[in-house]
Amino acid sequence: MRRLAAVCSLMLLLAALTVPASAAPAPAAPYGIAVKRNLTLRLKDGTLLRADLHMPTDRKTGKPARGPFPVIVGFTPYGKTVSAGLDSAGLGPAGIGGLNPYLVERGYLGLVVDVPGTGGSQGKFDLFEPAEAQAGAQIVNWAARLPNSSGKVGMLGLSYLAIDQLFTAAAVGPHSPLKAIFPMAASADPYRDLFVSGGALNVESPIGLVFGYGVTRVATPLLELPEDPAAALALSYQHLLQAGPFELTIARDMLTNGPRRYDNAWWKQRAPENVLRKIVANGVAVYLVGGLYDVFQRGEPLLYSGLQNAAAGRPVTAPMAPGQPASDKYQLLYGPWTHIGMGTGQDLNALQLNWFDHWLKGRGTVSTRTPLHVVEPGGRRYDTTGYPLAQARPTRMYLRSQGRLTSTAPTGAEPADSLAFTGLSSPCSRSTDQFAAGLLSEVSAAAHIALPCTGSQQKPVKGPGETTYTSPSLSAPLKLAGPIGVTLRAASTRPETLFALTLEDVAPDGTSTDLSGGALLGSMRAVDGKRSWKGAPGGWVYPYHPLTRAAKSPVTPGKLTRYDLQVRPVFATVPAGHRLRVRVATADFPHLIPLADLPSLFGGRYTLHHDAAAVSSIDLSVLP
Incomplete structure (x- = not known):
């Protein structure tokens, strides 16, 4: 059993060896x-949880150091040995697994x-079910009472651990020992950030x-209980049975357009944006870290604006108002990073130490009037206040x-472009x-x-399932900063459509670099104007789609239809001499595979209009 545990541990750790150390x-x-x-901790419902405690020691004697010390909690679904092993080995971002030895x-x-x-x-495991947040709150109270604890608690971790921090911070109630959290790569809404893009199924990430x-x-x-093989095997079997409530149910609904294929009460319970007001009411300080190339790229700035709005007494999902004061209790570092x-390139150790020292030890300062910290591709940095800026x-x-992609609107008739649904793309x-x-x-x-797929590459400007629109060479840098919306007017020969967009920076040599993207399944095109953010007159920089079964409406073949697409936010500068390109395609493979919707898509031909009577456009967020 020990040998099997060692092999499993090695396999899981090797999977992470590709992740760069952060400092x-x-x-x-x-x-x-x-x-x-x-x-061991036994929850109020009788469930037994297991934890590992990493303690400061005297370097000379090796004995526990005199405290008391604050406690940093990592609440992980990946196994505490593996999670802490990544952190102890310095693999990945500091604190990726909920433990930072530096702290x-x-x-x-x-x-x-x-x-x-x-x-x-x-x-039981069922992806952020409400009972998990209640367990997190009980863990916080237990941590505050541990021997040598100062009674103050923080939380740390990436991805699932980041989302659990938000739910726990909402569940602890006022005057809790939990004072500060540091969620890296957290989702505002897992349904929209991860499961779909504009209602089109994301198959790639769920496989992961x-x-x-x-x-x-x-x-x-097997790694956690190597000394008790019988208990380890019993737990493994119990955990295997949890595949029914989560993985198998999700797979069934993806294949059949079942209930979880659409936004519903199950997903809303699991959307951290719905508990942000409770986090603020509980007085928990939040330092978010997000990425332009993260799976949660869309949601991380929305968590920031939601927390700031909650602190200001405004609607959580509204855009921050111009001139709205921002609290330094809620900060976001957002840069050109993937999930793992x-x-x-950032000193996360120093950031975490400063954040926790301030809120848990009363040392140092986190004071700033500009708590949104932006790092662009290429390294340009600036600090600002609101989102949108x-x-x-x-x-x-x-x-x-x-x-062509122009700043002037069409004034007359123009020939439309034709696209075929292919379902496949590079x-x-x-x-x-x-x-x-x-x-x-x-x-x-x-x-x-060298991996050209994430850098500049030579791409076709037109194909059976894609077409592009490119601006003239820029006379000055174009500073993109925030949400982007696209409006297409098109007709289809089939009762369903799929549009996948890519925004690209085109260099003078003709190679292009992807800046961001977005998609929309045509039947899910309904827009909730109350949740959407306005762009230029008549448009949106952030169109919000309900994506419910009730909001689904088939496309009428042959009818000119308006489609409003949400492009994930961009913070990047397109240099002078470069061009901006919008790529409109009918596939984003293997990211988006519309499974149960394929029969309604096959054989579809789209006519994309862009004349004075049927304008197609993009609304950018641009800094002067």
Whole structure:
């Protein structure tokens, strides 16, 4: 059993070896580290959870250091041994698995706990079910009472661990020991950020979830309980049975357009944007880290604006108002990073230490009037206040005949463009890497292999299933900063359509680099004007689609129809001499595969209009 556990551990750790370390080795720290394994906590419902406690030690004696110390909690579904192993080995962003040894060595207790129904913990697993947040709140109270604890608690971690931080912070109630969290790569709405893009199914990422949650959930008990093979196998079997409520149900609904194929009460319970007001009411400070190439690219700025709005007493989902004061209790660092490369090039150790020192130890300052910190591709940095940026103006450009993208609207008739639904596109794209969590780019970087799919490449300007619209060479840099909306007017020969958009930076040599993308399944085109953010007159920079079964409406063949597409936000500068390009395609493979909708899509031909009577356009957020 020990040998099997070692093999499983090695396999899981090797999967992470491609992730870059986020910072250079730090100078010698005041404390060493000792670990107590498999501490147990029994929840109020009787569920037994297991945790590992990483403690500061006296470097000379090796004994526990005199405290008390605040506690940093990592609440993980990936197995606490694997999660802490990544952090201890310096693999990936600092604190990726909920433990940052850098913090422990500087006077913090690190507590890594297996989520119910995973690792060494008993219970049920069903992707952020409400009981999981209640478990998180009980863990916080338990952590505050641990020996040598100061009674103050923070939370740390990436992805699932980041989302659990938000739900826990909402569940703890006022005057909780939980004072601050540091969620990296968190979703505002997992349905919209991960499961679909404009109602079109994201198949690529859920396949990854089968391994990320399903396989690790079954394998990790062998790592957590090597001394008790019978208990480990029993837990593995119990965890395997949880595939029914989550993985198998999701798979069924993807294949059959079942209930979870659409936004519904199940998904709304699992959307952190719906609990942001509670986080603010509970007084928990939040430092978010998000990425332009992250699977949660869309949602991370919305978490920031939602927290700021909640703090200001405004509607959480509204755009921040021009001149709205921003609280430094809620900050976002947003840059050109993939999911598993989050924060590359930034000193996350120093950021986390400063954040937790301030809120948990009363040291230092986090004071700033501009708590939104932007890092563009290429390294340009700036700090600002609101999202959308108050100084960014909605700027409309028009799709025109002969593949033009212009700042002037059409004034008369122009020939339309024809597209065929293909369902296939080149998989060599930023989208493929992005929704594989950045695995392709990180593997190639670790192997010192150039990967053109995420950089500049020569692309066709037209094909059976795609067409492009390109601006003239820019006379000055174009500073894109925020949400983007596209309006297409098109007719289809079939009762369903699929539009996949890519926004590209075209260099003088003709090669292009993907900036962002978006998509829309035609039957899900309904727009909720109350939740959408206005762009130039008559348009949106952030069209919000209900994406419910009730909102679904088949496309009428032959009828000219308006489609409003949400493009994931961009913070990038297109240099002078370059051109901006909008690529309109009928596929984004393998990211989007519309499965049960394919019969209504096959054989479809779209006529894309862009004349004075049927304008197609893009609304950009542009800094002066």
